[in-house]
Amino acid sequence: xxxxxxxxxxxxxxxxxxxxxxxxxxxxxxxxxxxxxxxxxxxxxxxxxxxxxxxxxxxxxxxxxxxxxxxxxxxxxxxxxxxxxxxxxxxxxxxxxxxxxxxxxxxxxxxxxxxxxxxxxxxxxxxxxxxxxxxxxxxxxxxxxxxxxxxxxxxxxxxxxxxxxxxxxxxxxxxxxxxxxxxxxxxxxxxxxxxxxxxxxxxxxxxxxxxxxxxxxxxxxxxxxxxxxxxxxxxxxxxxxxxxxxxxxxxxxxxxxxxxxxxxxxxxxxxxxxxxxxxxxxxxxxxxxxxxxxxxxxxxxxxxxxxxxxxxxxxxxxx
Numbered sequence: 001x002x003x004x005x006x007x008x009x010x011x012x013x014x015x016x017x018x019x020x021x022x023x024x025x026x027x028x029x030x031x032x033x034x035x036x037x038x039x040x041x042x043x044x045x046x047x048x049x050x051x052x053x054x055x056x057x058x059x060x061x062x063x064x065x066x067x068x069x070x071x072x073x074x075x076x077x078x079x080x081x082x083x084x085x086x087x088x089x090x091x092x093x094x095x096x097x098x099x100x101x102x103x104x105x106x107x108x109x110x111x112x113x114x115x116x117x118x119x120x121x122x123x124x125x126x127x128x129x130x131x132x133x134x135x136x137x138x139x140x141x142x143x144x145x146x147x148x149x150x151x152x153x154x155x156x157x158x159x160x161x162x163x164x165x166x167x168x169x170x171x172x173x174x175x176x177x178x179x180x181x182x183x184x185x186x187x188x189x190x191x192x193x194x195x196x197x198x199x200x201x202x203x204x205x206x207x208x209x210x211x212x213x214x215x216x217x218x219x220x221x222x223x224x225x226x227x228x229x230x231x232x233x234x235x236x237x238x239x240x241x242x243x244x245x246x247x248x249x250x251x252x253x254x255x256x257x258x259x260x261x262x263x264x265x266x267x268x269x270x271x272x273x274x275x276x277x278x279x280x281x282x283x284x285x286x287x288x289x290x291x292x293x294x295x296x297x298x299x300x301x302x303x304x305x306x307x308x309x310x311x312x313x314x315x316x317x318x319x
Contacts, residue, residue, distance in 0.1 A: 049218055049270045057217025058274070061210045065278050068206035069100065075141065075199035078192040079134040085126060094289055094296050095119070101286030104279075113139075137182070137189050138196070144178065145200035146232050147171055149208060153232070156225035159261050208232070214274045218267065226261035227271060230254050234272060250276065 073096035080087055087095075099112030113135050121128040151167045154160050182190050211231045212224060234253035254272045258265040289296055 049267060052219060054217045054219070057213050058278075061213035061217065061274075062278050062281060064206055064213055065210045065275075066282050068203050068210065069096070069282055071199055071206065072096070072142075072203045075196050075203060076135070076138045078196040078199065079138050079189060082189045082191045083126075083130045083134055085120070085124075085134075091297055097283070097286040098289040098296070099286070100279075100283040101290065104283040133186065133189060137186070140178070141197050141200040142203065143236070144175065144197060145204040146235060147174070148201060149204055150229060150232050153225050153229045156223070157229055157261060159226070204232070207235075210278060211271060211275060214271055214278075218270070220267070226257070226263050227268060230257040230261065230263065230268065231271070231275070233257065 070093065073093045074089075076096065077087060077089065077092050080092070095116060099116050101112070102115050103112040116135060117128050117131045120126045120131045148171065151164075151171050154162065154167055155164055179190075179193065182193065208228050208231065211228055215224060215227060230253065231250075234250040237249045237253045250272045251269050254263075254268040255265055257263065258268045
């Protein structure tokens with residue numbers, strides 16, 4: 001069936017006040033974290049890193065991150081397919097880029113996710129609860145991939161004195177529980193479970209590669225693993241909606257871990273800021289659809305939501 005568009009509910013003054021208050025709080029937290037970070041590093045060394053960086057490696061990092069974005073949009077599409085929502089891949093990428101732009105402005109990724117839920121619920125009559133769970137499991141698959149790569153990187157960080165059997169058993173046990181809980185209580189969302197998690201590994205691997213390319217662009221020839229592991233841990237911190245697009249949260253984690261993993265604090269912060277700039281450049285593509293929302297569906301067929309009952313009727317009768 002083709003979904004019908006619904007009228008949007010207008011915002012009340014309380015909604016507006018709360019939105020402004022949240023934004024001011026996020027700006028305050030971001031500013032406080034950045035102040036702390038820059039008080040712990042030497043600005044002169046950061047300027048030196050900027051001066052010596054190779055722009056071509058940075059361009060490669062930008063292209064690598066953009067590729068990760070396309071794979072990430074495809075991962076979300078796998079979960080949409082699980083709830084019988086067949087989005088055109090072009091529309092899905094446009095919507096994903098628009099969501100990334102909102103994530104940049106409204107921190108922690110909540111803004112973009114909220115917009116997707118709103119749009120698919122209001123315009124295409126898809127239950128908000130279904131979209132919410134699809135996006136949540138999409139996020140969880142990303143966390144799973146971070147855990148997988150983190151487990152592998154632990155082997156190459158000498159400051160972590162732990163036998164690989166411990167994190168491996170925790171990861172495998174957690175994966176089993178995670179899958180069984182989904183199969184038991186959210187079976188609908190497991191139709192493309194392995195496909196989505198394979199894509200999640202691709203997304204996180206490409207983002208780790210982005211950090212590696214940034215380090216190569218700075219002519220770094222030391223141990224890469226501590227910086228890559230710090231990036232993965234900072235990615236988890238950036239998810240929480242306390243700062244503007246994760247700015248400040250990532251840098252704080254890098255600064256904190258630089259003392260534990262014996263990293264160059266100035267280099268660590270510069271790498272984190274470089275990743276933020278790279279992600280911001282890609283996210284800014286979505287601003288086009290903020291001012292041209294009608295372009296989201298330009299040249300596309302109508303969005304179709306498959307009805308379970310219609311699916312059953314379409315199956316051949318073999319009796």
